[in-house]
Amino acid sequence: DGGITQSPKYLFRKEGQNVTxxxxxxxxxxxxxxxxxxxxxxxRLIYYSQIVNDFQKGDxxxxxxxxxxxxxxxxxxxxxxxxxxxxFYLCASDPGVLAxxxxxxxxxxLTVL
Amino acid sequence: SQQGEEDPxxxxxxxxxxxxxxxxxxxxxxxxxxxxQNSGRGxxxxxxxxxxxxxxxxxxxxxxLDTSKKSSSLLITASRxxxxxxxxxxxxxxxxxxxxxxxxxxxxxxx
Numbered sequence: 001d002g003g004i005t006q007s008p009k010y011l012f013r014k015e016g017q018n019v020t021x022x023x024x025x026x027x028x029x030x031x032x033x034x035x036x037x038x039x040x041x042x043x044r045l046i047y048y049s050q051i052v053n054d055f056q057k058g059d060x061x062x063x064x065x066x067x068x069x070x071x072x073x074x075x076x077x078x079x080x081x082x083x084x085x086x087x088f089y090l091c092a093s094d095p096g097v098l099a100x101x102x103x104x105x106x107x108x109x110l111t112v113l
Numbered sequence: 114s115q116q117g118e119e120d121p122x123x124x125x126x127x128x129x130x131x132x133x134x135x136x137x138x139x140x141x142x143x144x145x146x147x148x149x150q151n152s153g154r155g156x157x158x159x160x161x162x163x164x165x166x167x168x169x170x171x172x173x174x175x176x177x178l179d180t181s182k183k184s185s186s187l188l189i190t191a192s193r194x195x196x197x198x199x200x201x202x203x204x205x206x207x208x209x210x211x212x213x214x215x216x217x218x219x220x221x222x223x224x
Contacts, residue, residue, distance in 0.1 A: 040216075041216055042117075042201060042216040044214075045213075048211055090155055092155075101161060104156045
């Protein structure tokens with residue numbers, strides 16, 4: 001089945017450690033996105049990529065990094081510089097149509113102890 | 114920055130009743146979308162309405178858009194327990210190829 005796979009589903013880390021969240025899609029979509037969601041809140045855009053080897057900062061990029069070496073993959077690293085990393089992280093993709101429908105993964109919940 | 118604001122923040126109704134959620138936004142848009150999120154899951158796209166459309170239907174969903182008031186509403190008719198979820202509106206008012214989401218309405222359908 002085509003879709004977006006995020007892993008791991010749950011992740012616990014100690015403060016000061018970098019963490020990488022995986023996002024893979026087999027939808028052949030050009031654009032991919034990372035959002036952060038805090039309890040009871042909406043989604044805030046961290047980074048997005050419209051094409052391989054290119055990405056742009058979203059509204060809350062500080063303390064995060066990404067890469068887009070392959071069309072299928074858009075990993076997110078939560079660095080130790082992110083002051084409050086505990087959150088639910090959602091990856092999404094779309095075929096590149098301007099502001100069209102987004103397809104979401106099931107999310108990764110990161111808890112920093 | 115958040116473009117859309119949903120109202121109410123939470124809504125609890127009996128099964129079979131209709132549920133109405135509203136979304137207001139600040140800047141002009143090309144389209145507005147509604148998404149649903151079950152607890153602890155990813156978002157699922159429900160419906161997209163373009164700025165030149167006033168109303169759109171999909172099954173038990175009815176979406177309206179009033180660009181003069183910069184607002185939209187989502188109506189779910191004949192609600193079911195399985196409709197319990199959070200509902201988000203998203204707009205492209207920031208330009209660029211990215212959506213901006215509101216904070217969502219938590220809908221609870223009581224059996």
